[in-house]
Amino acid sequence: MTVGSLFAGIGGIDLGFKQAGFDILWANEIDRNACKTYKLNFPETTLFEGDxxxxxVSLLSKVDIITAGFPCQPFSICGNQKGFSDNRGNLFFDIMRITDAVKPQIIFLENVAHLVEHDKGRTFNVIHNELVSRGYYLRYLVADACDYGIPQHRTRTYILAFRDVERCESYRFPEMVKLEKRVFDIIDKSVKADDSYYLSENSPKHNKMAKAITDDNQIYRFSDYGIQSGKDGICFTLKANMGTWYDRVPIIKDNYGIRTITPKECLALMGFPKNFKIANITPKSAYKQIGNLVCVPVINSIAKNIYYK
Incomplete structure (x- = not known):
């Protein structure tokens, strides 16, 4: 089965589908730095860089599935919640424009958990009605990544739209998976990171964090409400604002000091494999890209249940 990817980012959704056996024929992404990382990891995919x-649409080949992790900020409880009145929210209708041209059998959409409730359900109704008017039947799931084996609280809405009503009715979202790993099963505290990631000893931030760290097996970060701590060895949601405010990058105490976690460790907490490459870009850009990602194992589980030969 073949996939066309919109709002591809660095390829989180694409990787989950690729692992499930799909061929990613083409992708579109506007962020230049994200495109650099994408091309490193998906060299065989035709990438259309730009808005x-x-x-x-005349350049796009026919595919079985269109995927789109479209901008979530207009619908997030952390944003202004302008929805379709935000230009980024209106980009959903470009998914429909491309759907009209490509006519895929299946559409997969990903967004924030609040999408279902945004504007008292009206936003979700618009999405539902746009898809139904094109002959699609819908299934959706609101799920937290930590219920699918990833030690991060990352709740997202996943929408599947099928042209075939029987396939829609027979489709089952994956069952929850018992969480076997915690943060420090993924991040190795015995491995020293680059010195640039450590908080300078006796600096105000170091001293504040040193007082706040009461359990070395938890992960921490500075927030609007003081210092936030993870619980039960599970990371809080990794956010895109890590790239805007560096002090929002999570912090741990390892065997060598107190430091922020690295972009590679953030990727690992998203379920990315160790061989996934990050382009030669600034740390801020890398953190921003990662904060916009999906957890790959969740996508992979959903995709496996779609796949057929």
């Missing part, structure tokens, strides 16, 4: 609003 989706200017994407020429």
């Amino acid at each position: 989706i609003r200017k994407l020429d």
Whole structure:
């Protein structure tokens, strides 16, 4: 089965589908640095770099599935919640424009958990009605990644739209998976990171964090409400603002000191494999890209249940 990917980012959704056996034929992404990372990891995929609003549909080959992790900020409880009145929210209709041209059998959408409740359900109704009017039947799931084996609280809405009503009715979202790993099963505290990640000893931030760390097996970060701690060895949601405010990057105490976690460790907490490459970009850009990601094992589980030969 073949996939066309919109709002591809660095390829989190694409990787989950690829692992499940799909061929990613083409992708679209506007962020230049994300494109650099994407091309490193998906060299065989045709990548259309630029604004989706200017994407020429005549260049797109037919695919079985269109995937889109479309911008979540207009619908997030952490944002202004402008929804479709936000230009980023309106980009959903470009997914529909491309759907009209490509006519995939299945559409997979991913967004924040609050999408279902945004504007008292009206936003979700618009999405539902746009898909139904094109002959699609819908299933959706709101799920937290830690219920699917990833030690991070990352709740997202996953929407599947099928042209075939029987396939829609027979589709089952994956069963929950018992959480076997915690943060420090993924991050090795015995491995020293680059010196640039450690908080300078006796600096105000170091001293505040040193007082706050009462359990070395938890992960911490500075927040609007003081210092936030993870619980039960599970990481809180990794956010895109890690790239805007560096002090929002999670912090741990390892065997060598108190430090922020690295981009590679953030990827690991998203379920990315060790061989996934990050382009030569600034740490801020890397953290921003990672904060916009999906947890790959969740996507992979959903995709496996779609796949057929």
